[in-house]
Amino acid sequence: MPHDHHDHDHFHHEGMSPSGHPYRADNDEPLSYWQTMEIAVRELLIEKGHTTPAEIAAQIEAMDARSPANGAAVVARAWVDPAFKQRLLEDASAASREMGFDIGALHLIAVENSDDVHNVIVCTLCSCYPRNLLGLPPDWYKTRAYRSRTVKEPRKVLEEFGVSLPDSTQIRVHDSTADMRYIVLPARPEGTDGMSEQELAQLVTRDSMIGTGLPRTP
């Protein structure tokens, strides 16, 4: 298949984006085979009336608006509102919709961390991720290393993320499917008693909702 950039050097190394990630090769890079296909497919769909440029732009905007801040708002609500937390653990899709988030047809399950239990999510078969609440998955979530090893040696994988848990903590790994996605409800950090829901949300990191991290402490 014609394809001429087999090196994996997709990144600009000169600087980082405002979000602290490397910039991805974009509009000023040599046109690749797959980019050519994307343009062609998109234009054919528009020409034949299956979509419009406005519809595509709106979809991109909707996806861009989904960020870990959405999940953080749900977690913070669960930390301050026991009745909401109960509903979240019973049906995370419904509880998230209650807060105005579009969960689509996904069956979303929230799994709660405690002193004794730490939950981690993975998709061993592909890249299923609670994208409606957290946005698009990070690259590492889709790698062979994470997909393969998380179900076998989660403690070691967590250590590679800088998370060391006592041996007494049970680690539960949840393998997602296309229709059933998980989100971790991290334990509320100590010393946060007087904090507002909005302040608490600031402590909730993306990785703490995947299980590869812990919330920030105040």
Next chain:
Amino acid sequence: MPNVGGMSENTPFDGRRWHDMGGQPAGPVTPEEHDFALWEKRVDALQVLMSGKGHFTVDGLRRALEDMGEDAYEKYSYYERWIAAVNQNLIEAGLYTLEELGAKMDEVRKRGDTYGEAAGG
């Protein structure tokens, strides 16, 4: 035995295909990530919109990705594989033909050497 899902002919079949990675040996997890480029976001949008309109299912997308084989997983980036899978499903759904795609890709290539030029912005 046919070569199933990119499996080497010398590998004994253990009941799993290449994409079924859970529990297999692998190297350390390196926490790499990047901000998505416009073309990648467009691929994502096309997938969501076209599956949302019923032209294919998530299972159809996965079937195409899995049939590409392990070699494609190692060689191509995530959204490179996705556009290939989206395209295959759309052709199967009859939204356009392989010939139309080929002609359009030729036309796109002639517009310029960068994505920006070829996509018209």
